[in-house]
Amino acid sequence: MSAGTNVAVVLVILDGVGARRVRADTMPTLHTLATSGAWRPDGSEAVLCSATYPNILTLVTGSTPAQHRVFANPLFGHEFTAGAHTQTVFERASTCMSEFVVGDQYLIDVAKARTAGRHWPPEGVLPASAGVDEFGYATDAQVLPHAVAAAERAPDLLVVHFNGPDTASHLHGPDSPEAIESYRTVDAALAGFIDSLRPRWDELLVLIASDHDQEPIDDDRRIDLAGLAAARGVEAGVFHEGTAAVVVGRDACDDRWLSGVPGVEGSWLCEPGVRVIASAPHHWFAAPGYPSRGGGHGGPRTRDQVAVATGGHPMVAQIAQVWRHRRPAAQDWAGLVLAALKLATVAPR
Template identity: 30%
Template sequence: MLRFLGLAMLALATTGRASAGTDRHVVVISLDGFPAWYLDDPEVSLPVIRGLRDAGASTAEGMHVANPSVTWPNHTTLMTGVRPEKHGVLFNGLPRREAGAPTVVAAERTQDELVRIPLLFDLIKAKGLTSAAINWPCTAGSASIDDNWPDVPRSLAHATPRLRAEIEKAGQVEAFERGGGAGRDEIWAEVAARVFRERKPNLLTLHLLELDSTHHQHGPNTPQGRIVAGKLDALVGKVVQAVDDAGLREKTTVFVVADHGFIAHSKTLRPNAILRKEGLLTEKDDKVTAARVYVVPEGGIGMVYLTHPATKDEDRKTVHRLFEGAEGVAAVLDPADFSRYGLPRPEDHPGMADMIVAAQDGYGVAGGVAGDSLVQEHSQKGSHGFLATEPKMNALFVASGSGVKPGAKLPSIENVDVAPTIARLLGVPLENPTGRVLTEFLVEPR
């Protein structure tokens, strides 16, 4: 296996024309919650990923992500080349505002409900290219993805019929449904490898989750996190091997990326508890029943909803009074600040918050309403969702294979640059992206 991986990585480094056609292939593997600094951590065993890096392109500081620095918004940015202010995905689900009530985020929603613009899968389909997406967010119900197993609740029910039948035939349904993060990642990787070997899609995307859940439970820079990162490296190797098995290593570009980094914290902010004390929301049995102001937590930020138009100005001032300068609060943002962070204004997006409370390094944000204090101490955990200007939110980025210049390196890139670069490799124009083609990483056509 190790000998094969060495040969595969060397072969993937074979440079080819950056011009594209239907014989070009791109594989994107997203390792959820994989911080950029793990790539250089000698305590993390990453022979496959580092081999791809050494044979291809990478960054010194990692990849800057979009706000909110959570999973679904950033995976959508990776497939559109724009930030949430344009593609519209703000949560791991669809927020629903209701006057006088807490904002609810529903996760089992389709691409058409969640995303405002076409994904890369849609654009390449229009050009006659094929795709597969395994556990990729915001793709449920896609009419463009040939083999789709989306990241959505009851995911198997939303898989494309052919793929679901193959998963059932392989005897993987029961193991998937009873398995934890490690078991599910293993199955997703196996299915992705099988699809690439057998159907050779022009674009394959794969999203693996165990590291994210491990970091939430224990925090980053822990033995548990480093062990799981090493396990994911082996799963990346399985997909690299499938590229070789398909006989396409000289025509395939591999991207190994992440959606966000992680920050360890031992304190959590509970703004809804303070809002309850102020009489701005009511609860029964620890459940919010009504709210003039309500905070939806996203890890390192709280999305603040002012639900009563008649009292909105007064309530905005109260939020500033309660939280600005409070322990653990880095900033309280208003809509005038949102564009600086790539976020839409509430008047342009019905699900966008009216304000944001941003936590400091070392603090998370939770939605609980019990208790009388803003800050709760606990054993170490981990969160993402912090403002993306925080360097610890930088994510993994490695590109290797056909069309990639060996040894190319930049200080950092933006994750909006990934989709335009993939589009260039596949020969499909991407209209009006925020990001750019990473020409520094690509071999010039000859």
């Protein structure tokens, strides 16, 4: 911990774990932390699209997709996002010791982890010996020792991301036995990580969030919106994001081409030239050759994020009071981090 600093902040992000999963039977560690600290049972509200990259970027910057320009996972690195600049909590806390440990190695770039004092995996490249899941991301068991090692170095700010439940839910569906087991697995990893924080618990604010929930999808209800747009002569780029799609370009303002498309539940214009489209339940957006999936996210139904605050810091009680009267949003978490580090005058209301 930096000289003169008497508080530290830990932000844990549980990828793909919806607010409804905070239950004693499947996630006892998380449930105990929730019921003994600050907890919003209906969760924090994700930005749209309710996907990993837009929301984790929002969690660590406090900015909305309209500001950081990543409305969907496929838009990261696209020319559409060129010129956008939002500061991470690491940049704004540059005088503090900070670390970022992630299960999805691409978050090193997406969430600007290089702005932290230290990050894992180094340069966003997993070691050849690392244990990985079916999508090539680090398993929760692989992330845990690096998270514990970071905690033992006692930084002022530590962000840890566990990815396991997201992969299991995508492959098998969020209510499948495999997904339920993944919630138990990440909860066990959380327990091990929390144990490493106990020696300095009284000086910690521990925030536990997620990026999005997931919902079941049927493979035979996929919608090739990009193909449809091309067939109808729509002058816009279409980016599939599970149960949502983002349309970027001149024709995004006009939604008449969506009329009568089976499985499209609604759409809204985020700004001139950017439209988000949501699928009906069990439908999803994907090209014909895209691999089958059991679960997806992106639309309004998967916006409920975990919202728990614990630790010995006095802000836990303050957060509990605020959350009783107001549901938090993804863009609030960066403000909580900075307020605890005394780098913001007030926490978001």
